[in-house]
Amino acid sequence: MSFLKTCKKFASLFVSSVLFITVLICLPANAAEESKAAIELQNLKGSNVSLSQFEGQKPVLLYFWATWCHYCQATRPAVIKMQKDNPDAIEVLAINVGSGDSLAKVQRYAEANPAPFTVLYDPDSKVTRSYKVEGIPHFILLDKSGAVKYSGSRPPSDPMSLLK
16 A cells, blocks of 8 residues: 555544544533433434343344444444344444435445444434443444443444353
8 A cells, every 4th residue: 555545544534533523512412311222223224222122132233333434434334244144143233323314325335335233323322332342343242131252342242241
């Protein structure tokens, strides 16, 4: 990769990160206090998906991402593999953080880049704030009861061992 391409990529990542952090800082602080179990977002077909519908049923991996995030794109294949390797054992919910993305843009992206997991849109970043996500990509693994078993900027390497 040429030096100029490397500089452009770094500048793009830097600006994207600053934009995302700025949006999160400007959001009202009290929105993060909402009950996590009551979280409900729409999938890209307009149907409501609630985190509570998985409670007691199966673990959930929350994958916070955006279409403009290069790191999110780089981790996407690992998330796809995780879902394909554990289709009945874990539910992946890919939550677009809403900042910098419109619903239409997310829908176009999902159509062009199909994946075996549910894509949700967080238009006002309520869910993103409720989990105190400060940068993307961000992954949160919840067990069947909704307890956090993992939180980090990389997908868990062995989610099933974390759930034991």
